Amino acid sequence: MKWTLPNILTVLRLLAAPGVAVMFLYFSRPFADWLALSLFVLAAVTDWFDGHLARSWKQVTKLGTMLDPIADKAMVVIALMVIVGYSSMSPWLVLPATVILFREVFVSGLREYLGDTAGTLKVTKLAKWKTTAQMVAIAVLFSQGVFEHYLGMSVFGMDDAMINAILTGIEDDHLGLGWKYQGMIWTGRIGLILLWIAAALTLMTGWDYFRKALPFLKEDR
Template identity: 30%
Template sequence: MKQLMTWPNMLTGLRFAMIPLIVVLLMKEQTTRIAFIAWSVFTLAALTDWLDGYLARKFDAETVFGKLMDPLADKLLVTAALLMLIPLGRIPAWICLIIISREIFITGIRGLAASTGTVVAADNLGKIKSNFQYYGVGFLIFPLNLLPIPYQYEIGMILIYISVVLSVWSAVNYTYKLRDIFIETS
């Protein structure tokens, strides 16, 4: 039996702990300094997602806890950032609704699968979707006046639109791959 307090699981816990900080920072008036700090915290949290997965695989430290909590930490991180970007006028609410609905749906499927003894880890399509979300949200949080990046907002939105398509696609993919679980539990 693998231990619970592994480096990857601690990084997942750290990602959970950074979420309230990001929310508070995005609630403040978005001066260049505050926006840069919010972006830095979000970026660090997103990097822990990559790092915990890398460490878990490299040191054979994958745990059931990590397989369940790592995707949840990712979903909460992106959801919190997306929701905080709505009142800032940086993202339309309907996009957040699609992304968040997909995340709730997938969490439900994972819970249903877990009730049958099946642990559903993130697949590659979900990981690609997450990367588009991380980069897109990162572009939208980053202070618009700090670097002369032409079309920074538009780049962020294009990445988010791609993530919306990938979100729907991966939800359909998960549903198809786990269709037997729906039959077993009905």
């Protein structure tokens, strides 16, 4: 195994995947949200760098080729589990997350079954867009948690009447409830839209992989 810089970045990204969940075990919110968001974004950035460097420096290795898709899937799956677990279990969030998780398991199973012929399931440009959409959606949804908990800290001890009065402009907004509330609402909406787009791309790429694998799944006559 060659421990090139691209391979080291891939391994670090793989280790960062469970680290996102660990943040919520050892830190309180919203600090856990901040740390998870920072770790996830940093790991997502290395996803572009390790592939770019490997191709530019002609350091594409078997280790990197094997670990890169695993690291991507681990990041997405674990981050989605954390987001869904700490959410209100809204079907608007659970459904696209379920589609994404199902596709990742399904395609991984296809690759395992095909073995040496799995090279026919090459990563397409659409699959790269799918991964990008997933990571951007997850980063935005993590940022929603940041806004949500800063808002919760600011309204602590207030009743609903006082909160509504501040948000509607009747009372002065000394604590910045307005921008925190708007930040929570818009990151939630944008994150969900992006997640649905990612789920649609996920279905399309999953079907494409299944279609390419069909000739290898036919029974011998």
